[in-house]
Amino acid sequence: MNQVLLIDDDTELVGMFSEYLEQEGFRVNCAHDGETGAREALSGQYAIAILDVMMPRMNGIETLRRIRAASRMPVLMLTGRGDDADRILGLELGADDYVAKPCTPRELTARVRAILRRTQHSANDGPGITLTVGKLTMLPEQRRATWDNQPLELTSTEFNLLEVLARNAGRPVSKNDLSEQGLGRPLARFDRNIDVHLSSLRHKLGTLSDGRSCLQTVYRLGYQLIRE
Structure with a gap:
């Protein structure tokens, strides 16, 4: 499952990230506000959500709270470089990791791969290992x-x-x-x-x-x- 949900109101940034992720073999869908993003995230279609903290209508922290109330799906937060309080709050609410903006599409994609790599069934583990x-x-x-x-x-x-x-x-x-x-x-x-x-x-x-x-x-x- 390689479907990525990108939730960010910066359309230019979303376009750049989407293009790079798609070149790397991911399928990407976008939402530009928190309410739409939370609804999409809970649809069960996505392997991971990339969520910006600063958004209109419903910010990223509240969006994460709504996602975590009903889902354990991996969530990667996009935060401002100096937003330590938002970063820690996001982690406490259940974000899996964060990337500080500005960041490159390559860095973002590497972080997505790292999270998904650890959530996939391990080929090294035998069936039923406990x-x-x-x-x-x-x-x-x-x-x-x-x-x-x-x-x-x-x-x-x-x-x-x-x-x-x-x-x-x-x-x-x-x-x-x-x-x-x-x-x-x-x-x-x-x-x-x-x-x-x-x-x-x-x-x-x-x-x-x-x-x-x-x-x-x-x-x-x-x-x-x-x-x-």
Whole structure:
């Protein structure tokens, strides 16, 4: 599935991005306001939505909120270069990643590929492979996870990061490794993306028998999923 929804009111920018994405083998549909974009995103036709923060009628943050209320589809946010507050809020609401504008079509396309690469069924995993760490069970090929037999509602990036941690359970994983393996890109300087996603995961995962979070920060080493 390579259908991309591009939600942005800048028609010139949308045209440039659409042309490049189509040259790279994607099919692109566009929406120029948040209400239309949210409605299209929830139609089930798209592999990913690219969503600008600043739009008329309904801004990108509210559009993301509406999408996340009903869908786990991957969402890549377009933000202003200095809009740290919007960027963090977007991640907290469930955006999978962000690209700061101005950006090149090549950079945008690379980021889309990185997200989709991690959401596709892994050819390296055998059918039915299961990752189990304490009460956590993950089925990577099916993109499903449960805690104590209850389903976890995870965004695509949260699933990616949790899968990396589960495969390395019992030992710390650096933020750079999490970024490269979970987001498909090196960790940028001052990038809080991983921290925000891991904070969200802590709230969604259950606790150990002693009441501690199963997801721990290891000073100067990264994050670790604890075996119980």
